[in-house]
Amino acid sequence: MENDSNRRDFVKAAGTIVVATTPGRSPDSPELPAEALLPASPAAQTASPRNFGLEFPNGFLWGVATASYQIEGSPDADGKGKSIWDTYAHTPGKIKNGDTGDVAIDHFRRYQEDVTLIKDMGATAYRFSIAWPRVFPTGAGRPNPKGLDFYSRLVDELLSAGIKPFPTLYHWDLPQELQDKGGWQARDTAQAFAEYAGYVAKGLSDRVKHFFTLNEFQTFVDMGHRGVDLVVRGKTLKIEFAPGLKLEPRALNQVAHHAVLAHGLAVQAIRATGKPGTKVGPAEVMSIAVPVIDSPEHVKAAEIATRELNARFLNVILTGKYTGAYLKETGKDAPKFTDEDLRAISSPLDFVGVNIYVPKMYVMVSDQGPGYREVPMNVSHPKMFSSWHTFSPEVLYWGPRLLHSLYRPKEIYITENGCAASDQIAADGNVYDADRVMYLRNVMTQLHRAIAEGVPVKGNFVWSALDNFEWTDGYGTRFGMVYVDFKTQKRTPKLSAMWYREAARRNAVV
Ligand code: GBH
Numbered sequence: 001m002e003n004d005s006n007r008r009d010f011v012k013a014a015g016t017i018v019v020a021t022t023p024g025r026s027p028d029s030p031e032l033p034a035e036a037l038l039p040a041s042p043a044a045q046t047a048s049p050r051n052f053g054l055e056f057p058n059g060f061l062w063g064v065a066t067a068s069y070q071i072e073g074s075p076d077a078d079g080k081g082k083s084i085w086d087t088y089a090h091t092p093g094k095i096k097n098g099d100t101g102d103v104a105i106d107h108f109r110r111y112q113e114d115v116t117l118i119k120d121m122g123a124t125a126y127r128f129s130i131a132w133p134r135v136f137p138t139g140a141g142r143p144n145p146k147g148l149d150f151y152s153r154l155v156d157e158l159l160s161a162g163i164k165p166f167p168t169l170y171h172w173d174l175p176q177e178l179q180d181k182g183g184w185q186a187r188d189t190a191q192a193f194a195e196y197a198g199y200v201a202k203g204l205s206d207r208v209k210h211f212f213t214l215n216e217f218q219t220f221v222d223m224g225h226r227g228v229d230l231v232v233r234g235k236t237l238k239i240e241f242a243p244g245l246k247l248e249p250r251a252l253n254q255v256a257h258h259a260v261l262a263h264g265l266a267v268q269a270i271r272a273t274g275k276p277g278t279k280v281g282p283a284e285v286m287s288i289a290v291p292v293i294d295s296p297e298h299v300k301a302a303e304i305a306t307r308e309l310n311a312r313f314l315n316v317i318l319t320g321k322y323t324g325a326y327l328k329e330t331g332k333d334a335p336k337f338t339d340e341d342l343r344a345i346s347s348p349l350d351f352v353g354v355n356i357y358v359p360k361m362y363v364m365v366s367d368q369g370p371g372y373r374e375v376p377m378n379v380s381h382p383k384m385f386s387s388w389h390t391f392s393p394e395v396l397y398w399g400p401r402l403l404h405s406l407y408r409p410k411e412i413y414i415t416e417n418g419c420a421a422s423d424q425i426a427a428d429g430n431v432y433d434a435d436r437v438m439y440l441r442n443v444m445t446q447l448h449r450a451i452a453e454g455v456p457v458k459g460n461f462v463w464s465a466l467d468n469f470e471w472t473d474g475y476g477t478r479f480g481m482v483y484v485d486f487k488t489q490k491r492t493p494k495l496s497a498m499w500y501r502e503a504a505r506r507n508a509v510v
């Protein structure tokens with residue numbers, strides 16, 4: 001009988017962790033055999049856990065992420081130059097509690113211990129960033145080989161732990177000397193970035209196969225050069241980052257243009273100096289419009305909105321054009337650019353990396369204006385612990401799905417997703433971040449849904465491996481799966497680290 005053989009297959013499959021397509025779970029045979037739900041013994045359960053369909057494709061990367069200024073410390077070691085974050089954090093009033101990244105989590109000196117922790121949480125990939133002023137202390141001109149050596153040692157350590165290195169070339173720590181010459185307002189900065197990228201690729205691409213260019217164009221451009229007003233639960237938050245400028249629209253649009261130009265020139269430089277087969281892509285914080293209903297007209301509205309929300313960054317990178325709406329809206333304040341710039345900006349990529357935390361908005365179809373309208377967010381919409389963090393796990397489904405339907409990138413990485421929590425060491429010495437486990441289960445389930453529908457997401461990087469310097473929130477906001485006592489530098493893996501290890505081991509949501 002059909003059903004009997006289904007059951008036999010299910011029980012057999014349950015012993016080999018391959019139940020993704022088990023007929024025994026299909027709605028046609030709702031009645032599950034008791035032996036499938038209750039393993040014979042706890043030992044059998046440990047040996048062959050069943051994943052109930054939420055299994056990821058073979059080779060899916062379970063990554064964790066960090067960034068240089070947030071973890072390294074040692075701001076003067078081996079000839080490093082100052083960055084705009086050194087300057088900004090030392091400007092009174094800019095960072096909560098007057099915190100700075102001077103020591104951070106002392107990763108520069110403790111990187112070996114940290115690699116062991118990363119391995120212990122089951123990670124198969126690690127996204128870190130390279131501090132530009134370690135490698136070019138003044139931003140351009142003469143490189144500092146000793147600065148690159150640190151990352152070379154880190155890469156060796158990762159590879160010997162079986163972890164794939166995914167460096168990001170710019171996670172916001174611009175060399176201060178370049179800022180003094182105009183920073184991202186100066187076109188030369190894009191050129192200098194390409195030279196730095198080429199130098200790093202030359203030095204590391206014998207062992208590093210994947211490079212991300214810049215992290216979150218939108219964040220460092222807008223928050224660093226104008227400041228952003230964000231409305232969360234009816235309250236307006238002001239977010240500002242280094243270098244803390246307040247530019248007019250015309251200058252701001254030019255900064256955005258120089259940032260994507262830097263990306264494009266760096267892609268070309270990496271192709272020129274990197275070993276054949278070196279892969280490269282951006283790591284942008286994608287602005288996502290979530291459709292209220294999964295029906296063609298609302299999804300179309302979400303596509304229109306998402307394309308437009310990413311006009312200055314992802315869209316121009318992936319299409320080689322600024323949208324008509326963007327150019328019309330900015331008018332005389334539009335950036336100055338050439339066709340050659342657009343060709344460089346849209347240099348072919350191997351993958352697209354996107355950081356995904358929040359939806360930009362919910363949308364529905366409209367017969368007016370651009371074809372969509374924003375649906376107001378309820379004040380009651382749930383949130384995670386960070387002030388800006390609206391809890392919408394479905395963005396890990398809609399983000400990749402829309403990225404795929406709009407641009408068809410070859411490969412996608414989720415370069416960041418994670419949440420802050422009010423973590424504390426409990427009396428028994430553990431850190432019980434069950435809210436972070438809840439968060440990860442939900443977002444990974446949504447990401448799985450996108451992959452199951454054929455979206456080519458090759459890996460995910462949880463922000464963050466370890467607690468660290470959370471920019472203007474200082475050390476008060478913890479994102480890590482490992483707790484760090486910032487006084488003693490003692491590291492304690494949290495409950496979420498145990499969850500992640502099990503998920504990575506079984507390649508599934510657990
Ligand atoms: C990322 O930034 C960073 O890459 C990382 O360094 C940081 O520690 C981590 O996330 C956690 O904050 O304007 O509606 O898009 C995220 C920074 C991105 C947070 C934009 C606020 C504003 C929401 N941010 N977001 S919106």
